[in-house]
Amino acid sequence: MKIKLVLLFCFLSTVSAFSQENPNRFSLQEAINFAKENNKTIKNANLDILAAEQQVWETTSLGLPQINGAVDYQIYLRTPFDISSLGPDDPFRFLFPKHNLTPSISLSQLLFDGGYLVGLQSNKVFLEISENAKNKTVNQIETSVVSAYNNVLLTKESIEITKRNISALEENLNETIKIYENGLTEEEDVEQLQITLSSLEINLKNLETLYTISEGYLKVLLDIDLNEPIELTENLDELILKNISLDIINDEHPVSNNIDYKIAANDVQAKSLEYKLEKSEQLPKLNAFVTSSYLGYSDEFSNYFRREQDWLFTVVGGVSLKFPIFSSFGGKAKRQKAKIEWDIAKNNLSLKESQLELEFKNAKNEYNLAIDTYANKQKNLALAEKIEKKNTIKYKEGIAGSFDLRQAQLQLYTSQQEYLQAIINVINKKAELKNLLNIQN
DSSP states (O other), X not given: OHHHHHHHHHHHXXXXXXXXXXXOEEOHHHHHHHHHHHOHXXXXXXXXXXXXXHHHHHHHHTTSOEEEXXXXXXXXSOOSSOGGGSOTTOHHHHHSOSEEEEEEEEEEEEEEOHHHHHHHHHXXXXXXXXXXXXXXXXXXXXXXXXXXXXXXXXXXXXXXHHHHXXXXXXXXXXXXXXXXXXXXXXXXXXXXXXXXXXXXXXHHHHHHHHHHHHHHHHHHHHTOOTTSOOEEOOOHHHHHHHHOOSHHHHSOOOGGGSHHHHHHHHHHHHHHHHHHHHHHTTXXXXXXXXXXXXXXXXXXXGGGGSTTOOOEEEEEEEXXXXXXXXXXXXXXXXXXXXXXXXXXXXXXXXXXXXXXXXXXXXXXXXXXXXXXXHHHHHHHHHHHHHHHHHHHHHHHTTSSOHHHHHHHHHHHHHHHHHHHHHHHHHHHHHHHHHHHHTOOO
């Protein structure tokens, strides 16, 4: 039993140590989910929604009972005559007390205000605007994460391929040098290989620098410290299999699902409410209030803290009615302006709908073309590998020259990069299409 416990402890310790050494291991979907939770731009969008909710309550509270307290203090620094010379019952002593303290509390209630009713209607639109802005931010970050993740994999794969090409080329170069030293080939053959090798070595250095930059950008999107290690658990071959799907092309997706369309529709609603608000300014505003107060007067301020101090208690209630009469046509101009802005918003919505329909078609065509291009580059890569292999054999046998070998090698290197880029293009085009159609991962 003790042995089993020791083994279990060792196993758990090993797993714990492994997880501590690799805290940032992500598949593409895990990276997207991590960004949604930790990206600061998305966090700010969530905070904007919370702020919008508070703004909604602030607007709603304007129509609810309002209670306010006040304490007014007044001291006569100079009076028309000497108060001390007056008798205690003299009415002038009440009119000109040395100290005057009035604590009060008031209750007010909005009874009718057309602007407030419009404000309540706008609360829903205001929240929708914030939520749609957040969804647009999430879509943008998701697309950026896909692109950044793919760029890291592309650079990493390019580095590995370049290293393999360098290794194979060095082997050919060493064999050619020996053949040249034995007088069985020309110096130009050696120089051709050296030129190719030098180009590959420079390209490798550039790729290694680019890999650091690409990885750093991904870390920024995921809000991971740039000094922390990160490990991507998927490769391009796995991702291309997951991202080739014609269903997304064939399925119908209404334009109204698009975030930009929703934002344009929100603008129409907002401008409509602004027009209603300007029209509501023609209506009267009615408020009710109740105020209670104590009035205390004394020749000495310290008397206010004594029980014998007299206080006069009053309660006042009433209503306040305000209505516009004439504004020199300023109100009419505001209403006309709001109506024009509403018409502009409706035109923009119609234009956005037409633009999105065209963008949908183009995005689907580009994604379909990316898939076809990937299949084409895959075939070209197989052919380029076959040609390079044949030319290498012919070169070693003395049938082909160094120029032919170099051309075959350059063609292979180009095909390798085009194949990798075709994979990236398929994945990115699908991400862009999903963003346009507002399809969440």
